[in-house]
Amino acid sequence: xxxxxxxIAQTLSxxxxxxxxxxxxxxxxxxxxxxxxGTGDVAIIDPGPADPRHIAGILxxxxxxxxxxxxxxxxxxDHSPGAKPLAAATAASIIxxxxxxxxxxxxxxxxxxxxxxxxxxxxxxxxxxxxxDWTLEAVATPGHTxxxxxxxxxxxxxxxxxDHVMGWSTTVVxxxxxxxxxxMASLDKLMTRTDVVYYPAHGEPVTNPQRxxxxxxxxxxxxxxxxxxxxxxxxxxxxxxxxxxxxGIDKGLYPAAGRSVLxxxxxxxxxxxxxxxxxxxRIEAVA
Numbered sequence: 001x002x003x004x005x006x007x008i009a010q011t012l013s014x015x016x017x018x019x020x021x022x023x024x025x026x027x028x029x030x031x032x033x034x035x036x037x038g039t040g041d042v043a044i045i046d047p048g049p050a051d052p053r054h055i056a057g058i059l060x061x062x063x064x065x066x067x068x069x070x071x072x073x074x075x076x077x078d079h080s081p082g083a084k085p086l087a088a089a090t091a092a093s094i095i096x097x098x099x100x101x102x103x104x105x106x107x108x109x110x111x112x113x114x115x116x117x118x119x120x121x122x123x124x125x126x127x128x129x130x131x132x133d134w135t136l137e138a139v140a141t142p143g144h145t146x147x148x149x150x151x152x153x154x155x156x157x158x159x160x161x162x163d164h165v166m167g168w169s170t171t172v173v174x175x176x177x178x179x180x181x182x183x184m185a186s187l188d189k190l191m192t193r194t195d196v197v198y199y200p201a202h203g204e205p206v207t208n209p210q211r212x213x214x215x216x217x218x219x220x221x222x223x224x225x226x227x228x229x230x231x232x233x234x235x236x237x238x239x240x241x242x243x244x245x246x247x248g249i250d251k252g253l254y255p256a257a258g259r260s261v262l263x264x265x266x267x268x269x270x271x272x273x274x275x276x277x278x279x280x281x282r283i284e285a286v287a
Contacts, residue, residue: 007057021048029168029202032078038134043069047082072096073162074148080114093120100147143183144171157196167203174259180267187217236280
């Protein structure tokens with residue numbers, strides 16, 4: 001697929017276009033992808049940051065059409081802040097995930113929560129939103145955040161996966177809100193579905209979705225195995241585990257990797273496989 005320039009709409013299917021926000025980073029890849037769903041009256045999925053340039057790009061891409069719904073998968077600030085100015089410009093309703101504002105101790109600047117997100121309607125599992133030629137159904141996928149939703153486009157067998165499944169990297173699962181057990185259960189849930197394509201908020205469309213989801217789950221199980229081997233080797237501090245587990249990545253990404261390691265350790269603790277003493281972790285002794 002042709003590389004996408006920011007703020008210029010790219011058509012992916014008869015009912016799906018995307019507009020790339022100009023917010024590239026080591027955590028957002030080329031930027032947050034905002035999706036336009038439908039023709040005539042349209043829905044906007046993940047309006048992205050409250051960047052006037054990006055909002056102008058969305059409005060230009062939908063000129064002559066009516067935006068009837070602004071839909072958010074979750075409330076990290078690279079996804080939902082654009083909802084407020086876009087709603088002000090169009091009078092469209094903000095619909096989708098529940099609001100969530102917590103003190104996230106993660107190191108990612110883009111992963112802080114959008115304190116201004118105020119939806120007109122919150123969707124839950126199985127609830128639908130319709131337009132003249134499209135139907136979106138909410139699919140609850142907690143894990144990356146507790147309020148994360150994916151949205152199925154019924155007419156095309158597509159799933160907008162937000163940050164739950166990305167097309168370029170695995171997602172960060174950062175406690176206290178990010179939960180590894182929930183994330184794995186949400187991947188299992190996607191593997192039982194019959195979607196034919198995933199449209200992630202970062203990265204290219206995924207055209208082998210069930211196999212891709214299985215690969216992500218397998219990758220997480222491999223990470224868990226690495227953590228357990230570290231604990232058996234007496235390596236019990238996250239900052240010591242990360243360089244061993246993530247050899248070759250930019251050291252600037254170590255703090256984010258450490259958040260996912262912590263999420264794995266909390267999951268292992270909840271399953272009775274690891275215990276902690278302050279900042280040090282060890283294998284749970286078997287009686």
